[in-house]
Amino acid sequence: MSFLSYLINGLSLGSVYAIIALGYTMVYGIAKMLNFAHGDVIMIGCYVVFTLMSQYGVHPGISILAAILICTCLGVVIEKIAYKPLRGANSLAVLITAIGVSYFLQNLALLIFGADTKSFTSVVNMPPLHLAGGKLTISAVTIVTVLSCIVIMIALMLFIRKTRAGQAMLAVSEDRDAAQLMGVNVNGTISLTFAIGSGLAAIAGILLCSAYPTLSPYTGAMPGIKAFTAAVFGGIGSIPGAFVGGLVLGIIEILGRAYISSQLSDAIVFAVLILVLLIKPTGLLGKPIQEKV
Numbered sequence: 001m002s003f004l005s006y007l008i009n010g011l012s013l014g015s016v017y018a019i020i021a022l023g024y025t026m027v028y029g030i031a032k033m034l035n036f037a038h039g040d041v042i043m044i045g046c047y048v049v050f051t052l053m054s055q056y057g058v059h060p061g062i063s064i065l066a067a068i069l070i071c072t073c074l075g076v077v078i079e080k081i082a083y084k085p086l087r088g089a090n091s092l093a094v095l096i097t098a099i100g101v102s103y104f105l106q107n108l109a110l111l112i113f114g115a116d117t118k119s120f121t122s123v124v125n126m127p128p129l130h131l132a133g134g135k136l137t138i139s140a141v142t143i144v145t146v147l148s149c150i151v152i153m154i155a156l157m158l159f160i161r162k163t164r165a166g167q168a169m170l171a172v173s174e175d176r177d178a179a180q181l182m183g184v185n186v187n188g189t190i191s192l193t194f195a196i197g198s199g200l201a202a203i204a205g206i207l208l209c210s211a212y213p214t215l216s217p218y219t220g221a222m223p224g225i226k227a228f229t230a231a232v233f234g235g236i237g238s239i240p241g242a243f244v245g246g247l248v249l250g251i252i253e254i255l256g257r258a259y260i261s262s263q264l265s266d267a268i269v270f271a272v273l274i275l276v277l278l279i280k281p282t283g284l285l286g287k288p289i290q291e292k293v
Helices: 001-029 037-054 060-084 089-111 142-161 164-174 176-181 186-211 221-234 241-257 267-277
Strands: 129-131 136-138
Touching: 001 164, 001 186, 001 221, 001 241, 037 060, 037 089, 037 186, 037 221, 037 267, 060 089, 060 129, 089 136, 142 164, 142 176, 142 186, 142 241, 164 176, 164 186, 176 186, 186 221, 221 241, 221 267, 241 267
Parallel strands: none
Antiparallel strands: 129 136
């Protein structure tokens, strides 16, 4: 039963990585930008929920909606101020800007909330599920996290395939200039992409802090890096790839921590990524990029 318990915990952690990775892969697939401030948007969403619930006694559901709304707006503001002026710049300039935005958000949180680690109250208040005569216990947070990940991935796939905004995203991801000539609002489409990704970051952060109830200005840093790793692992730009990559990475991390070494679990995750990319450079579900000459 211990292996099954570890596997379930891995699926829970992997679901969080998958939700964050979906934001990464959408932004990269459509805007061709690596938003390394994505992990810090997670932290901002968690602090919004923490502040509303602990200091003002706001209902968890309303706190979650407020966090999603604030992070969505934050994502749009970041795109307009930091990334939009750099669309014609080289990738190194965009990367440096993303790192700068990340440090700005971390230091802003340090100034407002301080460096102390705070205890986060879970937003999921339901009894755990007991299976196999009580030998296997699945927490309510784990169930909600896995189900949320599945629902979000399906909703994103339907949104992109069935709506005009989703079709516009596909057009911009294929050829931005051609999409603009065909009447697609490129600026609005990219802003919408950042908005959706940042809203997903808020949801992922809340679920992560509910499962691991601590919060600090650096809460989103490592999960953000691992989720980016998951997006690359699955094939960055691919929504199913981000989903699969997140789940696989979460399982590898938990099993590595349980059976090999808790200190080496992060190293094991990145070693597996390197191995996969050596065999399949585009990731598990990524497609080869054809460059036009």
